[in-house]
Amino acid sequence: MNHPAIQIRGVHKHFGALHALRGVDLTIEQGEFFALLGPNGAGKSTLINILAGLIAPSAGDISVMGFDVQQRYQQARQLLGVVPQELVFDPFFNVREMLRFQAGYFGLGRENDPWVDEVLEGLGLADKANTNMRKLSGGMKRRALIAQALAHKPPVIVLDEPTAGVDVELRQMLWEFIKKLNRDGHTIILTTHYLEEAETLCSRVGMMKQGEIVALDSTANLLNKFAGKHLRLTLGDVQLPPEVQSMVRHVERGVYTFALTNMIQIEYVLSSLRAGGIKVIDMQLNEADLEDVFLSLVGNTAAEHKLASQL
Amino acid sequence: MMNDVKQSITGNQVSSWRGPWTLLKKELLRFWRVSFQTVAAPVITALLYLLIFSHVLDKHVQVYDGVAYTEFLIPGLIMMSVLQNAFANSSSSLIQSKVMGNIVFVLLTPLTHLQFFLAFLIAAIIRGLVVGLCIYLVAMWFVDLTVASPWMLVAFGLLGSALLGTFGIIAGIWADRFDQMAAFQNFIIMPLSFLSGVFYSIHSLPPFWQKVSHLNPFFYMIDGFRYGFFGKGDVSPVLSLLIVAASFLVLALITLKMLKSGYKLRS
Numbered sequence: 001m002n003h004p005a006i007q008i009r010g011v012h013k014h015f016g017a018l019h020a021l022r023g024v025d026l027t028i029e030q031g032e033f034f035a036l037l038g039p040n041g042a043g044k045s046t047l048i049n050i051l052a053g054l055i056a057p058s059a060g061d062i063s064v065m066g067f068d069v070q071q072r073y074q075q076a077r078q079l080l081g082v083v084p085q086e087l088v089f090d091p092f093f094n095v096r097e098m099l100r101f102q103a104g105y106f107g108l109g110r111e112n113d114p115w116v117d118e119v120l121e122g123l124g125l126a127d128k129a130n131t132n133m134r135k136l137s138g139g140m141k142r143r144a145l146i147a148q149a150l151a152h153k154p155p156v157i158v159l160d161e162p163t164a165g166v167d168v169e170l171r172q173m174l175w176e177f178i179k180k181l182n183r184d185g186h187t188i189i190l191t192t193h194y195l196e197e198a199e200t201l202c203s204r205v206g207m208m209k210q211g212e213i214v215a216l217d218s219t220a221n222l223l224n225k226f227a228g229k230h231l232r233l234t235l236g237d238v239q240l241p242p243e244v245q246s247m248v249r250h251v252e253r254g255v256y257t258f259a260l261t262n263m264i265q266i267e268y269v270l271s272s273l274r275a276g277g278i279k280v281i282d283m284q285l286n287e288a289d290l291e292d293v294f295l296s297l298v299g300n301t302a303a304e305h306k307l308a309s310q311l
Numbered sequence: 312m313m314n315d316v317k318q319s320i321t322g323n324q325v326s327s328w329r330g331p332w333t334l335l336k337k338e339l340l341r342f343w344r345v346s347f348q349t350v351a352a353p354v355i356t357a358l359l360y361l362l363i364f365s366h367v368l369d370k371h372v373q374v375y376d377g378v379a380y381t382e383f384l385i386p387g388l389i390m391m392s393v394l395q396n397a398f399a400n401s402s403s404s405l406i407q408s409k410v411m412g413n414i415v416f417v418l419l420t421p422l423t424h425l426q427f428f429l430a431f432l433i434a435a436i437i438r439g440l441v442v443g444l445c446i447y448l449v450a451m452w453f454v455d456l457t458v459a460s461p462w463m464l465v466a467f468g469l470l471g472s473a474l475l476g477t478f479g480i481i482a483g484i485w486a487d488r489f490d491q492m493a494a495f496q497n498f499i500i501m502p503l504s505f506l507s508g509v510f511y512s513i514h515s516l517p518p519f520w521q522k523v524s525h526l527n528p529f530f531y532m533i534d535g536f537r538y539g540f541f542g543k544g545d546v547s548p549v550l551s552l553l554i555v556a557a558s559f560l561v562l563a564l565i566t567l568k569m570l571k572s573g574y575k576l577r578s
Contacts, residue, residue, distance in 0.1 A: 052419055055578050074421035082419055088412035092341050098416075104333025105420035148416060 003066030005030045005156045005187035006051065011060035013046050013211075020046045022211040023060070028204075030065070030155070033179075033188045035198035035219075037290075038208030039298055044191045045085060047208075048160050052082040064156055078106060081154030083146050085161045089133040095120070095144050096129040099151045106152035119147045122177035124170070139170050146174065156187045163194060175201060199223075199290040209298050222293050230292070231258040231266060233273075234282035241276040244269050249292075254281075259292070331426035334417065338434030342400055349438065353396050354445045357388045361450060364510060374512045378541055385450045387509035389443045390471060390536040394529065397439030397472035398479040398500055401431045405483025406492045409576075418577065424570035428480065428563070435476025440468055459542030466552060467539060471532040474559040475500075480566050484575050503529045513545050528558050 006028040013021040021043045028034045038044050049055045051062050053069050053076070061068055067075040090098060099119065103112045120126045123143045128136060136144060146162055159178070163171045179201065182188050192198055198205060198219075205222055207215040215222060236254040247269065250257040258269055266285070273280060342349040365381035374383045408414035417427065450456070458464060486492040507529035513521050524530050525546075535551035538544035544551070570576070 053577065054415065054418055056573065074423065077419060077421045080419075084412075084415050084419075086412050086415075088415060090408075090413040090416065091411070092344050093337075101333055101337050102416060102420075104336075105330050105417065105422060107327060107329045107421075109329055149419075 002030065003063070004028060005032065005065060006189065007063045007066075008047070008051075009061055011047065011050060011062060012058045013043075013050065013055070014058045020211050021050075021057070024208075024211070024213055026206055026213060026216065028187060028189060030187050031182070031185055032204055033182050033202045034190065035202035035205045036189060036191045036208065037195065037198060037205060037294060038191075041210075042208040042298075043211040044208055045160060046211075048082065048158055048189075048191065051158065052080065053077060078152070079154055080156050080158065081149040081152065082158045083149040083160055083162050085164070087138065087141055087145065089136075089141055089144065091132070091134045094130050094132050095125055095136070095147070098133060098144065099147055102148045102151040108152055112152070115153050116151060119150050122173075122180070123147050124173050139167055142166050143170060143174075150181075155185070156189070157181065158189045160191050161193065162190070163192060163197065171197070195290045195294055205290070207294060207297050215293070215297050219290065223290065225293075229260045229263070230286040231260055231269060232256070232284040232286060233258070233269075233280050235273070235278055236281060238278045239276075240278075241272045244272045330420065330422050331430045334422060334427065334430035335433050338400075338404060338430060339437060341404060342434070342438050349396070349400070350442055350445060353392050353442050354449060357392045357446045358449060360388055361385065361453065365453070374515070375541060375543055379454070382454050382456060383512075383537075383541075384510065385447075385454060385456060386537040386540045387507075387533050389446045389450070390467070390533050391504045391507070391509045391529075392446055393439040393443035393468060393472050394475045394504060394532060395500060396442040397435040397475040398482070399496075400438040401435040401476050401479030402483040402486075402492060402495065403479075404431065404434075405480065406486050406489060409483070409487070410489065414576065424567060427570055428477075428567055431480050432473060432476050432563075435479055436469060436472040439472035439476065443468060443472075456540055458540055460539045460548075462539075463535060463548055463552075464539035467532055467536040467555065470552070470555045470559055471536065474528070474532070474555060474562060477559060477562040477566050481562065481569065484566075484569055487575070503527055507533045508545065509533055528554065531555050 004027045006026070008024055008026040011021050011024045012019070024043070024047060036044050036047070046055070050057045051064070051069060053073050056070065061070070063069065064076040064079050067073075067079065069076045093101070096116070099116045100113075103109075103116065117126075120129050123146060125140070125143050125147060128140055128144075131140075133141065133144060142162070146159070149157065149159075157178070162174060166174075175197070178188055188201075190198065190202060202219055204218050205215070206213050217225065230249070233256050234254060235256055238254075240248065240256070244258065247258045247260070247265070248256055249259040258265075260266065260269075270280070361381070361384060364384055368380050373380060405414070408417070422430075447456075482492060482495045486495065506524065507527050508524065513524040513530065516524065531546070531551035531554045534544040534546055535548045535555065538548040538551070
């Protein structure tokens with residue numbers, strides 16, 4: 001029987017008075033590249049920590065390829081590779097030693113060395129293999145952290161903010177390697193603040209808000225369902241005619257972004273501006289992106305998230 | 312494509328013993344990489360005690376008939392170092408991993424709570440015995456010690472280091488900060504080991520303090536270990552062995568229960 005890669009059923013988590021997860025149901029099929037998005041505090045990391053067995057749910061259950069993460073934790077963890085969000089490392093050992101230890105914890109020995117070499121190569125760590133973890137730069141430590149999660153070649157890989165504070169070179173290298181793993185059949189679950197990464201990479205998206213899944217669909221469907229096009233007009237400091245004010249999504253330094261649901265609205269906006277005596281200095285028409293979907297679903301709480309993605 | 316992954320999972324020969332063996336190997340390497348601090352330093356400390364106390368008291372104190380004070384002192388010093396270092400190994404490894412956050416690498420693995428326990432326990436026993444053996448080898452330059460009952464040495468060496476290694480795991484799990492761990496060391500381990508009869512026989516104490524000493528599990532470990540050298544002690548070695556074994560069993564069960572419940576490790 002072909003079990004889903006991840007099956008989450010009715011998961012609740014209470015931290016004292018805080019109801020961090022409010023009945024999460026989610027199924028991720030094998031081979032998917034799935035994005036789990038949400039603002040800080042939405043419950044993404046709590047859900048991942050329950051999946052990884054680092055915390056216990058208050059109610060509900062999660063299974064990895066059919067193995068319950070609590071009742072059959074050994075099998076579930078064998079199939080799972082989790083990249084923790086915090087940049088942690090063991091200062092006593094070098095990169096290769098750490099990867100061998102990590103594979104060893106999962107019961108793998110020297111026969112796994114070719115895979116360890118492939119991971120080192122794929123993540124640009126080959127020339128740092130014999131360097132002590134303490135002596136690595138922040139970006140290199142992040143690569144080593146990702147490599148450790150992959151050391152036992154898990155079929156289900158969870159990347160919790162893997163590119164936070166990471167340079168462009170690593171991001172590209174990482175995504176090339178992860179895309180290759182996905183092509184080879186590994187299931188990838190990604191949480192990220194960089195929504196453009198999720199949009200480019202992931203075939204399906206789940207959005208969380210205040211401990212609940214508020215949207216779950218293919219990336220294409222979400223974009224079609226929630227977003228149209230954006231008309232960016234440079235107008236300067238003007239008073240907009242009232243009939244178009246409700247269409248304004250964003251204003252910054254005289255640049256007004258109008259959210260359009262169809263192309264006819266372009267002429268409507270322009271004619272209203274002409275009638276109001278407002279001159280258009282510059283004009284751009286953009287496709288809406290996952291960020292617009294995110295903002296429309298998650299609302300004001302996403303302001304912080306959006307800011308983070310722009311940094 | 313998907314078949315590649317399935318094949319790689321089933322293709323790898325996953326060994327059930329390799330996980331705990333890897334954790335044990337990592338724990339052994341961890342202390343061996345800093346052996347100047349984890350082995351050499353406690354050996355030097357014990358030898359300083361030996362030099363000072365034997366110089367001051369050797370001519371003035373005789374605890375057992377026909378046994379010089381220096382000879383009396385050495386087994387106690389060896390055992391005290393074995394116990395302190397077994398405790399230090401598991402407790403410091405765990406608190407460091409918790410504070411640094413790298414304990415997560417072990418928590419994400421399929422290792423069972425029993426395998427986790429055994430790996431930390433055996434590493435602590437080995438560190439304790441390595442330090443004890445080094446002190447013994449160096450002490451042989453000063454005094455020609457004979458061994459009356461080698462099996463008692465082995466039994467008390469193993470059980471004592473296992474007991475303190477287990478206590479170290481409990482302390483490492485419980486403590487959240489280094490100062491909490493230091494409190495464990497300074498307010499429990501040090502007083503219990505110094506007041507256990509390392510430097511004296513409890514028969515030289517007033518009756519009240521003799522009774523108090525009988526409540527100290529360190530006393531039985533030191534006395535039993537010393538019996539292995541001289542064939543005599545303050546209490547029966549069998550009684551000591553039973554008390555130490557029972558204490559180990561109780562602490563081991565508590566530790567396994569803590570690990571199984573995920574106390575302070577899996578919130």
